[in-house]
Structure formats: structure tokens, C-alpha cells
Amino acid sequence: MKRARVRGAGVAALTLLSLMGAGPTAQAEAASSCALAFCLYEHDKFEGAEEEFMFEGWNLCYSVARVNNKASSMRNNSAARVQFYNTSNCSGAYGYAASPSSSDGDLTNNGFDNKTSSIKYVRP
Ligand SMILES: [Ca+2]
Ligand SMILES: [Ca+2]
Structure with a gap:
């Protein structure tokens, strides 16, 4: 049960990352992220x-x-x-x-x- 929850969180983080990469704010994020x-x-x-x-x-x-x-x-x-x-x-x-x-x-x-x-x- 615990294992499944960890995997679930990983998938959510990956989805968020790809959303940020494709989104219109990607460039602004990159400008202020070191x-x-x-x-x-x-x-x-x-x-x-x-x-x-x-x-x-x-x-x-x-x-x-x-x-x-x-x-x-x-x-x-x-x-x-x-x-x-x-x-x-x-x-x-x-x-x-x-x-x-x-x-x-x-x-x-x-x-x-x-x-x-x-x-x-x-x-x-
Ligand atoms: Ca200054
Ligand atoms: Ca100086």
C-alpha cells in the first residue's frame, strides 16, 4: 500500500514537470531559476x-x-x-x-x- 502511494507521487511530479516545460510560463521560470x-x-x-x-x-x-x-x-x-x-x-x-x-x-x-x-x- 505504501509502495503504491510513493509511485503515485512520482507520476504526479513527472506530469507537473512536463506541464511546466510546455506551458507559457516556462521561459519566465527559467529566467529566475538558477x-x-x-x-x-x-x-x-x-x-x-x-x-x-x-x-x-x-x-x-x-x-x-x-x-x-x-x-x-x-x-x-x-x-x-x-x-x-x-x-x-x-x-x-x-x-x-x-x-x-x-x-x-x-x-x-x-x-x-x-x-x-x-x-x-x-x-x-
Ligand atoms: Ca541591487
Ligand atoms: Ca564591490
């Missing part, structure tokens, strides 16, 4: 311009380009802790660190709104 390891957004609540970052190894630093000094929210899909730097090459002390698999819709209360210029993936 496909890569880490994403920064220009505005609060994952709005505005988006910049996506890959995870290619520990302790790698990535410069922020599109939303340099503009990031106001973030999504971290990676298993890494992501450190935020006000400087361009992850130099000096980081100003904020995002936990693995976390998101933050407003960086203001972390004191790091519109500041991020580079990010670094570190082991949690």
Missing part, C-alpha cells in the same frame, strides 16, 4: 539582471561582471560555502558568506547590498 551552482540577482527577491556562476573546484574566485556592485539577492545551489568580496579578485576579507544550498532574497540585512565584486567557493 540553473548553475550559484546566482546573483540585481534586485531583492531574485529579480532584475541575473548572473550565474559555475562550480569548478574549491577555493576558486570568480569576478562578478553583470551585477558588479549591484547584487541584492542570491541563490547558492552548490555544496560550498560562498564568500562575497567587495574587491574584484577575492582579495582582503570577505564581507558575507552564504551557507551551502541556501538562498537569500535580500542581502541588505547582511550589510552586503550592492557591494559584491567577486565570489569564492570554499569548503563548508
